[in-house]
Amino acid sequence: MTDKKIHVTQPFLPPIEEFLPYVQEIWNNRYLTNGGPLHQRLERELADYLGVEHLALFNNGTIALIAALQAFDLKGEVITTPFSFVATTNALIWHKNTPVFVDIDPVTANLDPAKIEAAITPRTSAILPVHCYGNPCDMEAIRDIADRHGLKVIYDAAHAFGVHNDEGSVLARGDLSTLSLHATKVFNTFEGGAIICRDAEMKQHIDELKNFGIVDELTVKVPGSNGKMSEIHAAMGLAQLNHIDACIARRGEIDAAYRTALADLPGLIALPKLNQTRSNYAYFPILVGDEYPLDRDGLYDQLREVNILTRRYFYPLLSDLPMYADLPSADPANLPIAGDMARRVLCLPIFPDMSDDDLARIIEAVQAPVKAGQPAMQPAQ
Numbered sequence: 262m263t264d265k266k267i268h269v270t271q272p273f274l275p276p277i278e279e280f281l282p283y284v285q286e287i288w289n290n291r292y293l294t295n296g297g298p299l300h301q302r303l304e305r306e307l308a309d310y311l312g313v314e315h316l317a318l319f320n321n322g323t324i325a326l327i328a329a330l331q332a333f334d335l336k337g338e339v340i341t342t343p344f345s346f347v348a349t350t351n352a353l354i355w356h357k358n359t360p361v362f363v364d365i366d367p368v369t370a371n372l373d374p375a376k377i378e379a380a381i382t383p384r385t386s387a388i389l390p391v392h393c394y395g396n397p398c399d400m401e402a403i404r405d406i407a408d409r410h411g412l413k414v415i416y417d418a419a420h421a422f423g424v425h426n427d428e429g430s431v432l433a434r435g436d437l438s439t440l441s442l443h444a445t446k447v448f449n450t451f452e453g454g455a456i457i458c459r460d461a462e463m464k465q466h467i468d469e470l471k472n473f474g475i476v477d478e479l480t481v482k483v484p485g486s487n488g489k490m491s492e493i494h495a496a497m498g499l500a501q502l503n504h505i506d507a508c509i510a511r512r513g514e515i516d517a518a519y520r521t522a523l524a525d526l527p528g529l530i531a532l533p534k535l536n537q538t539r540s541n542y543a544y545f546p547i548l549v550g551d552e553y554p555l556d557r558d559g560l561y562d563q564l565r566e567v568n569i570l571t572r573r574y575f576y577p578l579l580s581d582l583p584m585y586a587d588l589p590s591a592d593p594a595n596l597p598i599a600g601d602m603a604r605r606v607l608c609l610p611i612f613p614d615m616s617d618d619d620l621a622r623i624i625e626a627v628q629a630p631v632k633a634g635q636p637a638m639q640p641a642q
């Protein structure tokens with residue numbers, strides 16, 4: 262008999278009886294999309310929850326990213342990280358920007374500010390960093406560089422839902438930040454996304470961008486796309502919002518249990534949580550070092566054999582994908598830290614509905630290769 266599969270994540274579903282009244286509301290008022298009442302409510306309640314002033318909901322995080330680039334009509338080169346989900350760089354291509362990859366910091370896995378300036382050219386228009394795994398970027402240093410060179414900063418904050426540092430929500434930083442509310446993220450609306458911006462004027466502009474660029478019945482000001490979130494997706498968000506604190510708390514327990522278990526296990530290092538006063542525990546990345554009996558892929562395979570499905574986020578590097586590998590900045594010699602991390606990283610399962618038994622099963626499976634190499638325990642007397 263094989264144990265049941267444990268996936269790296271499992272979407273959180275609120276109890277269906279809490280979802281259905283919202284569905285009834287949609288049937289009653291016959292507003293299906295285009296900024297309906299549930300959409301308006303979710304925008305307000307999410308902004309309150311996150312501690313930001315202006316938030317525009319989207320149908321997904323990728324369209325939100327593309328709209329963010331469009332919001333400033335960014336041209337030319339955009340400096341970004343190779344260590345992210347493929348949507349980050351794909352968005353640049355959709356907006357006809359050229360990605361310029363800069364290496365990451367070995368501790369935070371985020372863009373290394375010390376390496377940004379060397380990549381700036383007269384064609385650079387912006388920096389697109391990612392708060393990887395929800396760990397805040399060095400936003401002071403990035404702001405500083407951007408100001409000195411007149412660049413915009415757009416954060417791909419897809420992993421940073423609810424994350425705060427000592428200045429409050431990390432989503433309030435940069436010129437814009439984008440969120441993904443996809444099923445696999447900490448807070449989901451089945452599919453969804455958002456842009457967080459600084460003022461009402463920009464919010465208005467973004468609302469037009471996500472609605473084809475339409476200003477009024479006779480005026481279309483830019484070739485906008487269709488990025489609108491529907492009422493049924495907003496309903497999911499509202500039902501989910503009542504549970505988000507409990508979800509994050511459970512993730513925190515799992516994170517703590519993993520850290521305790523890994524502390525005395527040679528060769529496995531949990532990435533530290535730095536520069537945050539509130540974490541969301543979106544991922545649990547570990548680095549597989551030389552003292553561990555298996556290499557990263559060996560551990561991935563061994564866990565897979567016992568139905569524990571981890572993910573190699575982020576491998577391959579974006580700069581190694583065929584559509585980006587020919588860029589000069591994609592040269593592996595330019596990105597040694599990212600290359601090393603991509604070879605060693607493994608994300609262990611973490612999601613709010615994980616049982617203590619499943620958690621124990623994962624921890625045992627990760628410890629097993631070390632224990633197999635040690636002398637057998639004496640039987641109890």
Ligand SMILES: *Cc1c(COP(=O)(O)O)cnc(C)c1O
Pocket residue numbers: 321322323324345346348349391417419420440441442443452453454
């Ligand atoms: C999930 C994710 C996205 C894309 O969001 P979607 O809502 O799936 O389109 C973008 N960037 C990063 C870093 C992500 O993890």
